[in-house]
Amino acid sequence: MQKNNLGFPRIGINRQLKKACEQFWAEIITPKELHNVGSLIRTQNWAAQLDAGMDLIPCNDFSYYDHVLDVSLMVGNIPLRYAKVSAKYDAELELYFAMARGYQEDGLDIKAMEMTKWFDTNYHYITPEFYKGQKFRLFSRKIIKEFEEASLILGKAAKPVIVGPVSYLLLGKEINATFNRLELLDSLLEVYYDVFRELEDKGCQWIQLDEPFLVTDLTEQSKKAYSYCYKELHKRFPEINIMLTTYFGGLKDNTPLAISLPVQALHIDLVKAPEQLDAVLNIIPEDIILSLGIVDGRNIWKNDYLKSFDLIVKAMKKIGEERIMIAPSCSLLHVPLDLGLETGLDLRLKMWMAFAKQKLKEVNDLYAIVKGNTELLYKNQKVMQTRSQSALIHDKLVKERTERVDENYIKRKSIFSVRQEKQQKEFNFPLFPTTTIGSFPQTKKVRQMRSKFKNGGLAWDEYKNGICAEIDDAIRFQEEVDLDVFVHGEFERNDMVEYFGEKLNGIVITNYGWVQSYGSRYVKPPVIFGDVSRSADMTVQWIKYAQSKTNKPVKGMLTGPVTILQWSFVRDDQPRSETALQIALAIRDEVSALESAGIKIIQIDEPAIREGLPLCKSEWQDYLNWAVRAFRLASSGVNDETQIHTHMCYSKFNDIIHSIAEMDADVITIESSRSQLKLLDAFIDFKYPNEIGPGVYDIHSPRIPLVEEIEEHIQKTASVLPVRNIWVNPDCGLKTRNWEETSKALRNMTDAAKNLRRIFQ
Ligand code: GLN
Ligand code: ZN
Numbered sequence: 001m002q003k004n005n006l007g008f009p010r011i012g013i014n015r016q017l018k019k020a021c022e023q024f025w026a027e028i029i030t031p032k033e034l035h036n037v038g039s040l041i042r043t044q045n046w047a048a049q050l051d052a053g054m055d056l057i058p059c060n061d062f063s064y065y066d067h068v069l070d071v072s073l074m075v076g077n078i079p080l081r082y083a084k085v086s087a088k089y090d091a092e093l094e095l096y097f098a099m100a101r102g103y104q105e106d107g108l109d110i111k112a113m114e115m116t117k118w119f120d121t122n123y124h125y126i127t128p129e130f131y132k133g134q135k136f137r138l139f140s141r142k143i144i145k146e147f148e149e150a151s152l153i154l155g156k157a158a159k160p161v162i163v164g165p166v167s168y169l170l171l172g173k174e175i176n177a178t179f180n181r182l183e184l185l186d187s188l189l190e191v192y193y194d195v196f197r198e199l200e201d202k203g204c205q206w207i208q209l210d211e212p213f214l215v216t217d218l219t220e221q222s223k224k225a226y227s228y229c230y231k232e233l234h235k236r237f238p239e240i241n242i243m244l245t246t247y248f249g250g251l252k253d254n255t256p257l258a259i260s261l262p263v264q265a266l267h268i269d270l271v272k273a274p275e276q277l278d279a280v281l282n283i284i285p286e287d288i289i290l291s292l293g294i295v296d297g298r299n300i301w302k303n304d305y306l307k308s309f310d311l312i313v314k315a316m317k318k319i320g321e322e323r324i325m326i327a328p329s330c331s332l333l334h335v336p337l338d339l340g341l342e343t344g345l346d347l348r349l350k351m352w353m354a355f356a357k358q359k360l361k362e363v364n365d366l367y368a369i370v371k372g373n374t375e376l377l378y379k380n381q382k383v384m385q386t387r388s389q390s391a392l393i394h395d396k397l398v399k400e401r402t403e404r405v406d407e408n409y410i411k412r413k414s415i416f417s418v419r420q421e422k423q424q425k426e427f428n429f430p431l432f433p434t435t436t437i438g439s440f441p442q443t444k445k446v447r448q449m450r451s452k453f454k455n456g457g458l459a460w461d462e463y464k465n466g467i468c469a470e471i472d473d474a475i476r477f478q479e480e481v482d483l484d485v486f487v488h489g490e491f492e493r494n495d496m497v498e499y500f501g502e503k504l505n506g507i508v509i510t511n512y513g514w515v516q517s518y519g520s521r522y523v524k525p526p527v528i529f530g531d532v533s534r535s536a537d538m539t540v541q542w543i544k545y546a547q548s549k550t551n552k553p554v555k556g557m558l559t560g561p562v563t564i565l566q567w568s569f570v571r572d573d574q575p576r577s578e579t580a581l582q583i584a585l586a587i588r589d590e591v592s593a594l595e596s597a598g599i600k601i602i603q604i605d606e607p608a609i610r611e612g613l614p615l616c617k618s619e620w621q622d623y624l625n626w627a628v629r630a631f632r633l634a635s636s637g638v639n640d641e642t643q644i645h646t647h648m649c650y651s652k653f654n655d656i657i658h659s660i661a662e663m664d665a666d667v668i669t670i671e672s673s674r675s676q677l678k679l680l681d682a683f684i685d686f687k688y689p690n691e692i693g694p695g696v697y698d699i700h701s702p703r704i705p706l707v708e709e710i711e712e713h714i715q716k717t718a719s720v721l722p723v724r725n726i727w728v729n730p731d732c733g734l735k736t737r738n739w740e741e742t743s744k745a746l747r748n749m750t751d752a753a754k755n756l757r758r759i760f761q
Helices: 016-025 031-051 067-074 080-088 092-101 142-154 165-171 181-201 220-236 252-260 276-283 305-319 356-370 374-389 396-404 416-427 444-454 460-481 498-503 540-548 561-566 576-596 617-635 654-662 678-685 707-720 739-760
Strands: 115-117 124-126 159-163 206-210 241-245 265-269 289-295 324-328 505-508 515-518 521-523 527-533 555-559 601-605 643-648 667-670 691-694
Touching: 016 031, 016 092, 031 092, 031 142, 031 356, 067 092, 067 124, 067 142, 067 159, 067 165, 080 092, 124 515, 142 159, 142 181, 159 165, 159 181, 165 181, 165 220, 181 220, 220 241, 220 252, 252 276, 265 276, 265 324, 276 289, 276 305, 289 305, 289 356, 305 324, 305 356, 305 374, 324 356, 356 374, 396 527, 396 576, 416 643, 444 460, 460 540, 460 739, 498 505, 498 555, 527 576, 540 555, 540 576, 555 576, 561 576, 561 617, 576 601, 576 617, 601 617, 617 643, 617 654, 654 678, 678 707, 707 739
Parallel strands: 159 206, 206 241, 241 265, 265 289, 289 324, 555 601, 601 643, 643 667, 667 691
Antiparallel strands: 115 124, 505 527, 515 521
């Protein structure tokens, strides 16, 4: 039985990668200095995995921005618009980051590639673009270099990890609809062959091909592509061991397909889908090794050794110990690095948790248990028992309150058309009202102020005055730019979920629990460990202050229950729907408090609604039912005149647009610009009933949108939606931008809205 790891966090123990990338972008450090940081992180990672006793250790799981973009570079899939950047630099790195972030320098103005959520996680990848007749070629040799580097450090062959060819194609999009991207498989495979050949020459034995699409509903064509692809690979490289890796769900109907592929090992996720073990064991051929994903790679709870042990024993009995590997369920990219750093955490809670390093130790422990170490099993059972019985988890009042929720709690007083009329009287907005999504640039000064206050280096009064001064500036700025609905700027918030996590009961915040969200943006998901409730106002004072400084309406700004749930590490001892309900009630209380404080517009952000969707369509409706219900529970306790906004971003929304409508927010601001307005297609067949602001520019790029571009965007929107329902706003919050960019972009935005008012009025 071997111990297998699929991927390790890549951001470094002190988040070095973030700092290094950002310094590189700001031209403070050289490519070589950035590479040195990367190399050091990799070296530390390999050492840690070796220490933890792993037999199969991944390489090429490291990435400077995104592992899907890495594949695009590997196979030379570089959209034509970046040709000028590659001509300018001979180095790969500038091109790579231009694709990820856009490029606006020396007269060039090139948009970034689209970004999409990685399955149902909060990690975002850069969407590959494909065109008809496309030919690939080996371009980036990163994987080879990392293999050599790793093997040197490990003293044995590392296991290179790449997104499998079929998943790579499925992750992307056709830039013109006249063909199917799976047609490109042959040309793509040529590059994989080149890579395999070189790896084999250099002594590589195992290659891990990640094919998470195998846990989703596949078309006949995709299934054929799988059979073809793996047959061809095997034909050419009979000596290389391919580990076909699936995760985030069960193989279900694709089980026969997966086990029919000529590979040496199959990895399955037994945390998300323990039930698939029987089905797989029943039909797995004798020459395939089974890698059991038993330690949760997506959550931070300590493994229940008895449960895992049972699964291992079951597999051992059926196919024998030699044909088994044990592993985390998926790459550990989705959990923080080391629980050992959390010296400030309540020890009772800490005892229940495990981060990446601890998870590898769990794999090792489970191995030892199989080999007869019952002591480890016994100790673990004690921890499991204390957790399930702990008074920290169970709050009787919360449980009683959720039971009382009935249909009256999830309905506004009147239907939308009635509310719209009342609200129009109340606010008297012009056509195409303009607003932003909530946050304004988080300058170094603001971040320092917050961390100084947190560490006790700044008294509350000083801190409060500091934040209020920022709010003053933000209000003045918005008056200058002439927006219609203001925000306070979210300067007091480090993160939209963490902020609420700090204030709600039943949730704890870690100090160093960072995970990558996209590129150099990392998040620190709160840990929901027990019943959730609210014991005091969370946002009222700041919003009230902002409102006192202007006659324009200021939006109260909250994070919605589904997003808090989705972006946290959630307790695994009750259904997610139950936890969502508890959070929704807490947010509902804050909504009421804002309304009582005279706030007339309240935005409840739900950017994560889409990513919570189960990977299999058959489970969608159940999820959507409780998710929509949770949002409505949070938002419907207000008067008709109070305008409820919500916001969503970075997903494909078209297939859930009905459910978005059912959320019944008065206004939704929604990302649409970075994905080239695909959202608008949804409104051709579906009459979206409420008001809506499809984002008019991409905020993840430093590029300034032109007035004409924004006008064109609004015009397009106006061709599919009633003019009086359209809002004008950026794609998302502006915290990652600087003030100069923000000012230029927003001025162009309000100019565009004004120009169009003249045309449409
Ligand atoms: N109100 C949040 C902000 O502006 C929304 C962020 C998001 O949608 N991800 O930052
Ligand atoms: Zn957003």
